[in-house]
Amino acid sequence: MNRTLRGGTAALAVATLVLAGCGRDSGGGDEAPEPAAEVAEGAASGSIEVWAMGTEGEKLGDFAQAFVAENPDVDLQVTPVPWDAAHDKIATAIAAGETPDVSMIGTTWMGEFAATGALDPTPDLIDTGSFFEGAWGTTEVGGTNYGVPWYVETRVLYYRTDLVPEPPTDWDGLTAMAQQAKSSGAAYGINLQPGETGAWQTFMPFAWQAGAQLTNEDGTEFTIDSPEFVEALTYYQSFFTDGLAPTDLPQGTLEQDFVAGKIASFVSGPWHVGILEETENADMSKVALAPLPSGAEQASFIGGANLAVFKDAENRDAAWKFVEWLTRPEIQVQWYETVTDLPSVASAWEDPAIADDQYLGVFGEQLDSAVAPPSIPTWEEVASVIDTELERLTKAGADPQEVSTAIQQQASSIGTGL
Secondary structure, three states: OOOOOOOHHHHHHHHHHHHHOOOOOOOHHHOOOOOOOOOOOOOOOEEEEEEEEHHHHHHHHHHOHHHHHHOOOEEEEEEEEOHHHHHHHHHHHHHHOOOOOEEEEEHHHHHHHHOOOOEOEOOOOOOHHHEOHHHHHOOEEOOEEEOEEEEEEEOEEEEEOOOOOOOOOEHHHHHHHHHHHHHOOOOEOOEOOOOOOOHHHHHHHHHHHHOOOOEOOOOOOEOOOOHHHHHHHHHHHHHHHOOOOOOOOOOOOHHHHHHOOOEOEEEEOOHHHHHHHOOOOOOHHHEEEEOOOEOOOOOEEEEEEEEEEEOOOOOHHHHHHHHHHHOOHHHHHHHHHHHOOEEOEHHHHHOHHHHOOOOHHHHHHHHOOEEOOOOOOOHHHHHHHHHHHHHHHHHOOOOHHHHHHHHHHHHHHHOOOO
């Protein structure tokens, strides 16, 4: 989950907590990892209050009755929270000291909320080595891990097999593919997001593929303005300046244009499989998926949602036992079968329910090289800057070096928050 959701009062409350430090040193990556308390052995008991968003919030209560059956002394209460209200609800709860025991948290919110000191460090109860590396990275803030990855998503290349006989494997191949598809009758060889909210999620894989790093190792300074970042901007811009990608595709027309062969390929996440299957006149025999072509390195974006236990949890140990249960491989598979969320635990992908799916294997392969943005308190603000500057790059033809410098200057002015 990677929405930019901001509410004035709640955002100010969190900002105040971050500035106050909540007992956290301002040295960012220089501070020692915060120690995690042990979780008592034995069955869970007592009341557990959980907040979950979207479909997950609607389905988790019934799904978790299997956990209650294993722990009959537990009273589990799940509160569904709309995604568009989730950020502010969590922020307000932290500011008021009235958090639940457990909450689902968007991956790009982790840095912001961890910096308040409200999240409980991940205990040894959790098998931290079971997660995809990129997913586990979303839980690390200032050298300490908070919570666990619950489900993941990443971006791959969707393409028309009648227009693209073989998927490209590198940048040169992607350009050649787009050119060939256009020569074969497609209006555009590829669709890439030309700015606006969330465009950074489409662009950043190219930056990571070029070898760009957004921050220094301890996350205290931005290192955006680099030759690698400029290289990625230049390459991304080329699809628009060469007429290979549309700069103003009306919302809701991508799927129909793809089905009609007007657009030969696009970059997106797992949800688009279902959308295409339900699109009128779709012929899925002409649809295939492939990992994103690589630059100097292989990379894609990893998103999803995490589960975190709050320090003020009234039933901390039971909360962590519930979180641990949700990350067991067999439970992750059952959860996928319930809501189609992709497992964050790598071994769950070996189950036939996932391994035998003709499309999911590509996402599993891509997850091995998927990268998360830095878990810093200010990431949502910086991401918004990137979105805006990408629009100048793609629609106004701004110089890539100038765009890189502008992003660096604005990001540095915002700061990492660590």
